[in-house]
Amino acid sequence: MDYKVRDLSLAKEGESLIKWAEQNMPVLMDIRKDFEKDKPLEGIKIACCLHVTKETAVLIKTLLAGGANISLAGSNPLSTNDAIAAYLASIGVRVYAWKGNHDDYYWCIEKALEIEPNITMDDGGDLVTTLHTKKQNLIRNIIGGTEETTTGVKRHRVMEREGILKFPIIAVNDAFTKYLFDNRYGTGQSTIDGILRSTSLLIAGKNFVVVGYGWCGKGLAMRARGMGAKVIVCEVDEIKALEAVMDGFNVMPIEEAAKIGDIFVTVTGNKHVIDANSLEKMRDGAILANSGHFDNEINVKWLEENCINKKEVRRNVMQYELKNGKKVYLLAEGRLVNLACAEGHPPEVMDMSFSNQALVAKWLVDNKGKLENKVYKVPEEIDREVARRKLKTMGIKIDRLTEEQKKYLESWKEGT
Numbered sequence: 001m002d003y004k005v006r007d008l009s010l011a012k013e014g015e016s017l018i019k020w021a022e023q024n025m026p027v028l029m030d031i032r033k034d035f036e037k038d039k040p041l042e043g044i045k046i047a048c049c050l051h052v053t054k055e056t057a058v059l060i061k062t063l064l065a066g067g068a069n070i071s072l073a074g075s076n077p078l079s080t081n082d083a084i085a086a087y088l089a090s091i092g093v094r095v096y097a098w099k100g101n102h103d104d105y106y107w108c109i110e111k112a113l114e115i116e117p118n119i120t121m122d123d124g125g126d127l128v129t130t131l132h133t134k135k136q137n138l139i140r141n142i143i144g145g146t147e148e149t150t151t152g153v154k155r156h157r158v159m160e161r162e163g164i165l166k167f168p169i170i171a172v173n174d175a176f177t178k179y180l181f182d183n184r185y186g187t188g189q190s191t192i193d194g195i196l197r198s199t200s201l202l203i204a205g206k207n208f209v210v211v212g213y214g215w216c217g218k219g220l221a222m223r224a225r226g227m228g229a230k231v232i233v234c235e236v237d238e239i240k241a242l243e244a245v246m247d248g249f250n251v252m253p254i255e256e257a258a259k260i261g262d263i264f265v266t267v268t269g270n271k272h273v274i275d276a277n278s279l280e281k282m283r284d285g286a287i288l289a290n291s292g293h294f295d296n297e298i299n300v301k302w303l304e305e306n307c308i309n310k311k312e313v314r315r316n317v318m319q320y321e322l323k324n325g326k327k328v329y330l331l332a333e334g335r336l337v338n339l340a341c342a343e344g345h346p347p348e349v350m351d352m353s354f355s356n357q358a359l360v361a362k363w364l365v366d367n368k369g370k371l372e373n374k375v376y377k378v379p380e381e382i383d384r385e386v387a388r389r390k391l392k393t394m395g396i397k398i399d400r401l402t403e404e405q406k407k408y409l410e411s412w413k414e415g416t
């Protein structure tokens with residue numbers, strides 16, 4: 001079997017991490033039981049480009065249980081857990097991923113595509129864009145793809161708009177049971193986790209700047225406040241900015257926040273949101289991190305070119321001494337801090353995100369040939385099914401509409 005991982009002898013360690021995740025992903029484990037019985041993915045080849053975490057392994061094992069044949073490349077140079085990659089390789093998955101893979105990132109994606117997929121499962125869009133640019137000959141086999149994150153969905157929507165998208169993509173990110181929990185509570189908690197594991201500094205009392213008040217930013221601001229930080233939000237969208245104000249945060253432009261912030265985290269999916277003019281204004285000792293998909297949110301190139309000195313002072317913490325004599329500290333090269341410095345999102349939220357992935361893969365097979373080359377929402381019945389199953393595993397019951405209420409909601413005649 002073909003694979004490339006850091007060290008296959010880490011497989012046992014990977015296995016116990018995966019068992020831990022499995023205990024905390026009950027919905028996906030239920031779906032695995034259904035898949036074992038019904039084999040909805042029999043004979044289907046799935047090429048995945050995902051963060052290689054313990055939770056991803058639970059998804060991969062579920063897809064295997066459904067009969068699929070899988071290949072997997074990492075979706076970020078620093079997000080692979082080598083023990084997980086080793087375990088997956090040991091059970092016969094074609095894995096091409098290792099932590100610190102800067103140079104062979106696209107080679108791994110191309111290797112994963114050698115499976116000649118029927119379905120793509122992407123996180124960020126690099127697999128799908130590689131198919132559309134370098135591997136167009138493989139597109140003919142494809143039923144459709146799924147996309148895990150906001151940045152990937154944005155890229156695929158642009159491809160659709162420009163008329164170049166060659167197969168349907170289901171925006172798993174946009175399911176309610178994904179972004180409301182994964183982006184908000186997952187990123188909120190795991191970003192703080194990454195900052196703490198890499199710096200071991202106190203959050204309480206710090207000026208904590210969150211750049212971007214979307215779903216990830218909301219979760220992060222909420223959790224930073226919970227730990228006693230004085231949270232400042234920077235936004236470009238007037239409605240999101242207003243929300244942040246009324247949620248009780250200080251809102252100001254990044255160049256103002258730059259002068260007073262102690263910790264800065266970007267979560268925008270946009271480029272150079274912390275740029276030279278802000279970096280120059282920062283206090284001595286400022287900490288910089290990014291939790292958005294790509295490493296271009298902080299202008300790291302400017303730091304590289306304009307520092308007079310650079311050294312790694314702790315694992316994942318790079319000190320840049322600037323010409324003005326101040327030192328700033330960049331975590332994880334400006335790459336996803338929650339995955340590079342911690343373990344990514346907790347299994348309980350990935351339970352919902354990846355249940356959507358598994359059910360959508362089945363749905364794509366069931367709807368083969370019926371879809372256009374567009375970006376689709378996750379069907380509402382899948383989204384609600386995931387929510388229902390999650391509540392059930394949590395032992396939570398909710399009310400049901402009575403017949404009288406259903407009729408009332410569908411009528412217009414009854415007023416005061």
Ligand SMILES: NC(=O)c1ccc[n+]([C@@H]2O[C@H](COP(=O)([O-])OP(=O)(O)OC[C@H]3O[C@@H](n4cnc5c(N)ncnc54)[C@H](O)[C@@H]3O)[C@@H](O)[C@H]2O)c1
Binds near residue numbers: 216236240294
């Ligand atoms: N770290 C993770 O594990 C993880 C998880 C989910 C999503 N993501 C990624 O995080 C990023 C954000 O995702 P989201 O779901 O919160 O997106 P979102 O669209 O809900 O929010 C992004 C926000 O950033 C704002 N923004 C854009 N440019 C800005 C600028 N120059 N200055 C200030 N604000 C700006 C937008 O107005 C928007 O409100 C994406 O790249 C996404 O792929 C990462």
